[in-house]
Amino acid sequence: MATKTRRPTAVEKKLVGIADVVINAAQRRKDPTLAIPVRALSNITFNERRGLLEMGKRKQARSFFNVAMAKKFMQTVLVADALAELQRANLTTSLREIYYRTKHTIKNSHENTLDTQDESDPLIEDLEVTLEALREELHVRAENAGSIVGPLVLVDDGDQVNCARLGKGGYSVPSIVEPEYLQIRRCTADFVLLVEKGTQWNRLSEDKFWRRYNCILLTGNGQPPRGVRRLARRLHEEHGLPVYVLVDNDPWGYYIYSVIKQGSINLAFESQRMAIPKAKFVGLSSSDPEAYGLPRNVGIKLNDKDIARARELLGYTWFAKKPWQEEIKRMLASGLKYELDALANKDFQYLTKRYLPRKLKEKDWLD
């Protein structure tokens, strides 16, 4: 549908700016260099007032005339070119398709521009932070890896989706949920329950937990994808719903919660659109096995990686609150981790019938 009078989008202009860097540098006989914000813990600050992770000012230079960086520079320009092409054609695509689109053999050689997708994925993140453009704005989508069910009516491409009438399968959350693509028509729920694992989400959906407690059930099947996080944020922001997070009791579960709440280290600049600083951690807490009488034999011994990761979490400023330090130290002291699935040891429906009702009644959660 693009016409000749089509105005280039703001993102497209930013992408063309990459070419200008090269052209201007070449004119002034300077090494073409891109300044890319550093995506690492060292360049992250936790804004306690806003409750978000924010990206610092530190940038790394990526120059063309440097043997170690030349290839990466070339690849970055190549990816920018492919992203601009998407903008012009107004298409969305996946990370993998970007990889295939930019892969070819360099003329007069047997070297490929890219060898694996692992090389192109970080370049897209580099461009996101450099150009301060969201991935959605770059028209790159992820898999639809989340599900939602509950008293909620959405409009997707003009189709009304009533999430209360989608059986136990629910609606598959698309990767891009910005208001231009997905509208929330009606929402009568009282809160959002974000579950780490699909199996527990299925349990809750099958038991119609959402109907009894008037809530929205969301899952991201592990580390929730951007669409799920963004949708939870919109429900929280636009409809004032509190968000509760239910994850496994292990360091990775804690980190998933922290990503939902404060944002991720890797893409900290997006936290302002993704993070839900008021999200609460309902479980599984390291105090739950005792409180709910889970036998020790359904725990799993922490391995070296788990312990190392837990120690890292203890050092993050956003886990510095006393209850959190206690929570993590308690897990380390017990030497065990527990999966949500372990609750089935007591009863198949223990989660829906006992665990969550008691948690909600006692308001037993961590902030």
Next chain:
Amino acid sequence: MASKTAPVTAKTKSAAPAKRATPATRTAAPPKPPVAKPAPTVTAVEMGARQRDISVSEFFTKNRHLLGFDNPRKALLTCVKEAVDNALDACEEAGILPDVVVRVEVSAQGEAAPPASQASRFRITVTDNGPGIVRQQIPPIFAKLLYGSKFHRLRQSRGQQGIGISAAGMYGQLTTGKPVQIISRTSARAPAHYFEVQIDTKKNEPRILEKKQIAWEAPRGTQVTLEVEGRYQKGRASVDEYVEQTIIANPHVKLTYVTPEGETKEYARTFEQLPASPREIKPHPYGIELGMLLKMLQDTTSHRLAGFLAGDFSRVSSAVAEEIVKAAGVSSRARPRDVHGQAAENLYKAIQTTKIMAPPTNCLSPIGESAILSGLYQQIKGEFYTAVSRPPAVYRGNPFIIEAGLAYGRGPEAAESGATKKTIPLAEGESDDADHELARVIRYANRVPLLYQPSACAITRAVLDTTWRNYGIAQSRGALPGGPMVIFVHMASVWVPFTSESKEAIADYDEIHKEINLALRECGRRLGAFLRRRERAHSEFRRRNIFELYIEEVVNSCNRLKGGRLPTAKLKEQLQKMALKLTGGDRTDQLMGKNGGGPEGLPHSIIVTPDGVEGAVPAGVAEKA
């Protein structure tokens, strides 16, 4: 006759226990088993009657694996090896540049000859231009075990015990029934003698089947023909490999090899100098054991003990002899034959504690760095060659010299073709996995290649525990170094300590191990220097290459980003100018060695590049190249 009776005895033997077994099972039925009937006793007289002499020949007939005749393939190699070793030893001792013809043919027994790979019988003929053998000596040399000139003297030679060729003949006799045929002529004026001999295994004495004078075209030399059971298979530890490796360590030899497949391989002489003739030495007192000392005391012609010590050992002056005798508390005027028992033991201990000079080392004849270089250069394709001769050292009183060499790379042709091929783009997960080969170690003892039992050998062990990574060569833990490389190690000694009679591996004495390590390290250092130089030049070149390669991509992408309205030629030129400036321009060409510059101050090394050869290339080889 013998073959007829054998199965009969076997049958009766196997039948006997079976018969005995049946009553045994029957008698087992009663509750209390009867006391086993005592085995028929043998009286001492009967036992004594069974004792008799075992001749060496009989012993080795039964234990032929000890001499390297374990299987047909190895046996074929051992036969060729023994004949060639003898030929070369004879030529060198007589001061003649060896000219040897090795012919291995499939022996057809009446019917049409099978192809070489299927054949099981071979005729081996080795002809040399050596001094020849006097008529009377021919039968015992070829058909009597432990008869030879080399065992009783300490002198560096290929053969040591006098077992080799007669054992090969015995093996042939055993497997094919054919005698050894010898033609020998000592000079153009003397007649050529033809012999057919077999070994009498009971008596270890030669049995002459035929002897006559014949007309022979060669003016001087010896020809041995053996017919043996064997198997011809190419590859590792084959006759072909033996011949090739022999040439590497003996570039002064002209060798013609006619393979069982009928192909004639000519190996020209590339080193015109005969190796210095090794000198015979007397044993060094540190190297003998008590039993040996006792035997020498009995055998000596000296009348006084001091005279015996000074006269029958090397490095024992009369002053040192007095010192030893004093320390042992024995009279220096005692008759050696009267020194035995405790006195001999004291004497032995005194020898060990007295400080005696290391044995003389002029008895050794190393191959020499330039000869090793020319051997490697001629036989192995590579880009870098180097050779190291260590100064002489001593183990257990025996002097020895370690020499090492290295050939690295695939040769300039291979390097170039490697750069041009592989034009197909690589898919995900594919990679250039050509470089997984490990180095090849070729081992020598007194110029003879060792092809079997590499893992038992001190050389292999020393190669393994050299840290090749220090020299820029990949090496996994406990493995040989990686890369296209041939490692050459030679041990020259008056007495090489083999781990077995078949002379396949060198025993791992600390002194030997250390010397090999030192030689390999020196080779490694030189290779490392070569690799670093090449790497330096390549990396500069690659830097520029990378930029030039990527400029095209960057310019095209920028052009597309700009909607195709970019003056691409201009941008490209600007970037290319910068690339050239940054990567040093002409300096890189210089580093690439385009201006020659010699082999980087590396001694005894050859560097081969597509542009030519640098270094000490031996004259004979250079002409051919």
